[in-house]
Amino acid sequence: MLHINGLVCRYGKVEALKGVTLSIGQGQLVALIGANGAGKSTTLRAISGILPSAAGRITFDGHDITKCSAREILSKGIAHCPEGRRVFPDMTVDENLDMGAYLRSDRREIAADRERIFGMFPRLAERRHQVAGTLSGGEQQMLAIGRAIMSKPRLMMFDEPSLGLAPNIVEQVFSIIDSIRKSGTTVLMVEQNAYSALEMCDYAYLLETGSIVLSGSGKDLIDDEHVRSAYLGG
Numbered sequence: 001m002l003h004i005n006g007l008v009c010r011y012g013k014v015e016a017l018k019g020v021t022l023s024i025g026q027g028q029l030v031a032l033i034g035a036n037g038a039g040k041s042t043t044l045r046a047i048s049g050i051l052p053s054a055a056g057r058i059t060f061d062g063h064d065i066t067k068c069s070a071r072e073i074l075s076k077g078i079a080h081c082p083e084g085r086r087v088f089p090d091m092t093v094d095e096n097l098d099m100g101a102y103l104r105s106d107r108r109e110i111a112a113d114r115e116r117i118f119g120m121f122p123r124l125a126e127r128r129h130q131v132a133g134t135l136s137g138g139e140q141q142m143l144a145i146g147r148a149i150m151s152k153p154r155l156m157m158f159d160e161p162s163l164g165l166a167p168n169i170v171e172q173v174f175s176i177i178d179s180i181r182k183s184g185t186t187v188l189m190v191e192q193n194a195y196s197a198l199e200m201c202d203y204a205y206l207l208e209t210g211s212i213v214l215s216g217s218g219k220d221l222i223d224d225e226h227v228r229s230a231y232l233g234g
């Protein structure tokens with residue numbers, strides 16, 4: 001469904017990605033793991049068109065999207081749930097969800113998706129008229145996921161969805177991501193919680209200083225000596 005070939009991205013003189021190649025099959029949950037600064041967020045930013053690539057090619061459903069704008073990429077069905085939640089703090093929960101659906105015009109389905117999100121996250125339903133900036137960290141994370149679902153994506157990308165959340169909320173967020181995958185949406189997940197990501201994924205890539213150094217099933221990576229010592233605490 002998504003293929004990245006030889007992707008190079010730079011921030012000024014810093015070469016953050018040095019020729020990344022990876023693939024995601026339809027319906028898969030793929031995990032991208034690696035240390036801080038390895039280039040995981042940069043990979044997601046390049047896919048969603050926020051960051052231009054210096055070289056390489058990204059195709060989605062066989063179409064070259066390397067030079068597409070962020071808006072075009074969203075309209076093709078790729079949603080990005082960024083690190084740090086990034087909800088619109090001065091807008092209400094309802095308004096944030098509306099923003100997720102801004103490229104859609106199917107009013108009835110939009111309303112149904114909103115109710116589905118409130119079913120998944122009852123706390124958001126209780127706070128639908130509250131401004132997002134006053135929500136707790138966990139609630140903002142749920143809202144960011146809900147907003148991404150509102151764009152009705154075929155590929156949903158999560159950047160560190162568990163970052164800074166209490167353990168019980170982390171479990172809930174992972175279970176929601178699993179149910180998003182089970183509903184047929186393809187998922188690419190960047191996660192610092194490597195063990196959880198490897199346990200739930202179909203396939204995983206390990207990124208080190210801008211290059212993919214290892215890939216395989218989650219189990220393959222969990223069993224790998226280097227992954228165990230460097231990322232799973234031995």
Ligand code: ATP
Pocket residue numbers: 011014016034035036037038039040041042043
């Ligand atoms: P983290 O988990 O810390 O976010 P990451 O694997 O997602 O790590 P990136 O954020 O993709 O890493 O960063 C990759 C490299 O690019 C790092 O060396 C980082 O310092 C650099 N970088 C990222 N964003 C910028 C920026 N806006 N300007 C300059 N350099 C940047």
